[in-house]
Amino acid sequence: MATAALHRTVATALRARIGRGELAVGSPVPSEAELCREFGASRGPVRQALAALRDEGLIGGGQGRRAVVLTDVPGQPFESFQSFTRRAELTGHRPGQRTYDIDRRVPDAPAAAALGLGPGEPAVVLLRLRLLDDRPAMVERTTFIPSVGDLLLDADLDAGSIYAILTAGGVDLHAARHTLDAVPADATDARLLEVTPGTPLLRERRVTTDSRGTPLEWSDDRHRPDVTTITLTTVRGRS
């Protein structure tokens, strides 16, 4: 962290300017040449930084045209997708949590399958309710492989973000595959989220892997749609 890579420095600076409104939505981003002069960099790192912002949907543009600020709302990149706490903070709300159960035991079949565990192999299973400004927002049923989950057994789960605990513990959360659909609230969902059974809930099932493709975590999250929604931006890429 001593001296960050140049392209990260540029990207972070531009993100900050957009966030502060210094670069307003609709206004043009400084040209590559200007950014090169300002940061004393060559075009390589500057273009890397701009490509990152482009992928996040913050800026648009095209060949021959100056890039333009499209929005100042970041479109749920990986970190805020992974961490309820982070997402809440970014949107200006207060996150909370109530842990109902955490235990080391044999997980149910879908979890075992997603994590690639053989029958009878144990895992760390978690049931947690997430709150947004003290209102029930999401029920979290998460299963971790033992080497990851063991980091959580001794931690104070009602204190903060699991994501923060894991990354601080050196866990390499690299990619996640999400499947979204809608389900009626079952009895447990209804009780914890304080809705009537059958209420439509947004379900997000997810498996998170490290950079080698090893599954680390499987989760079945159910959102109260009047409290939390999922927003994301997609950008026309190469293909």
Place this chain on the structure above:
Amino acid sequence: MATAALHRTVATALRARIGRGELAVGSPVPSEAELCREFGASRGPVRQALAALRDEGLIGGGQGRRAVVLTDVPGQPFESFQSFTRRAELTGHRPGQRTYDIDRRVPDAPAAAALGLGPGEPAVVLLRLRLLDDRPAMVERTTFIPSVGDLLLDADLDAGSIYAILTAGGVDLHAARHTLDAVPADATDARLLEVTPGTPLLRERRVTTDSRGTPLEWSDDRHRPDVTTITLTTVRGRS
């Protein structure tokens, strides 16, 4: 299409190899040096191609480590997120559609707001049912700004993909912002999707913009969760 850019060529070739299983899941991707030799390219374009696959979640890896194939299922990049037809084809299903209404008129308030239209300004409003293997899958309520929607008024909407018609007509669909939640089926949803009213549906609201940030299209899509789900992959980026 005469001669594609080199980095696109490399990316497309690698995607194809992964799709065909030639590069199996879990196996290492050829090193940058090998790809340079194979395609007669320098490291720049090769690295650009690998970065694209990394963003799509197809490969993982890290400094000093060979990249590894993570999955052979592409994680809904922009195109397949935008086009029901494309998504269906990629997953091996047969798309269909029934157009119930298309008209030029003043849109409802949410649509007008999303498209930045003043009160009384007209737009092209569409109501369509999408089918997957002849089963009702999704109700599409889409509103286009006039310059875009006019391309559709004369087209045969039951023939193919709107996305294809628009891009062929030179429309610059660049980025989309999606908001996902769950709602109970209303009377129209229930009739078209052949479910009982109140059934939980996955709702996707989306505004698509061009590369300057001008809104082109607003849509409220409701999915039957037992027929279609939304899957996507997120990758830990820079930030």
Place this chain on the structure above:
DNA sequence: TCCCGGTGCTTGTCAATACAAGTTGGCGTA
């Protein structure tokens, strides 16, 4: 046997340069 360290390979970062391709705006002409 186990651990340590070195070595070579691989990816990450950056510079300087060159040309292609597209956009924008202004100038001159019809």
Place this chain on the structure above:
DNA sequence: TACGCCAACTTGTATTGACAAGCACCGGGA
């Protein structure tokens, strides 16, 4: 005035070269 063309600017693409940082493996020494 209106149109078209050209010049300047901007981004896209690609090369070459260089060094840093991390990883995997193998061999030697304790």
